[in-house]
Amino acid sequence: MRASVSATSLGREVRTVHAEIYEHPRTRFAASFLGDANFLRGRAEGDAVVVDGLGPVRTIASLGSGDTTLAVRPDKMRLAMPDESHDGNRIEGTVTQRVFSGTSVTYILATPAGPFRTFE
Structure with a gap:
């Protein structure tokens, strides 16, 4: 639908x-x-949201200041090894589940900010 x-x-x-x-x-x-979205509660500070356990997460636009909820789409994330370089936000975590769904694989990660879902 x-x-x-x-x-x-x-x-x-x-x-x-x-x-x-x-x-x-x-x-x-x-x-x-x-x-689907992973939701992070934090405090907006200009072009970042400071999330407990993660620190600042950069955003594409300035959000001003104050309490907010950040939505991170699973399809906007990619899995990477700790030693891989990156040019964006990085959330470290451990894969706790891997679910094969026919055309994709969903991963559940344990992070300092709580569980995250992504897929490839």
Whole structure:
């Protein structure tokens, strides 16, 4: 099932925003409604969210300051060995489960911020 939300004007569709909501949800409900997400509670400080156990997690836009919840999509993560270089955020964890699902494998990781789900 594909979900989308459309903006309308006088009965005509102006734009379909399902991709925009998926990539940049404004609420936890919107993030969970349109797909899987790992949620991290923290404190926004400019272009990062400081998460207990992880430290600062950089974001693509400035969030101002204050308590917030960060949604991390499993499809935006990749597994890497500890010695591999990276150019983004890094969350260290231990794979605790591996579930083969036909066309993909889902991994559950234990991290200092709690369990994380990703797949490949």
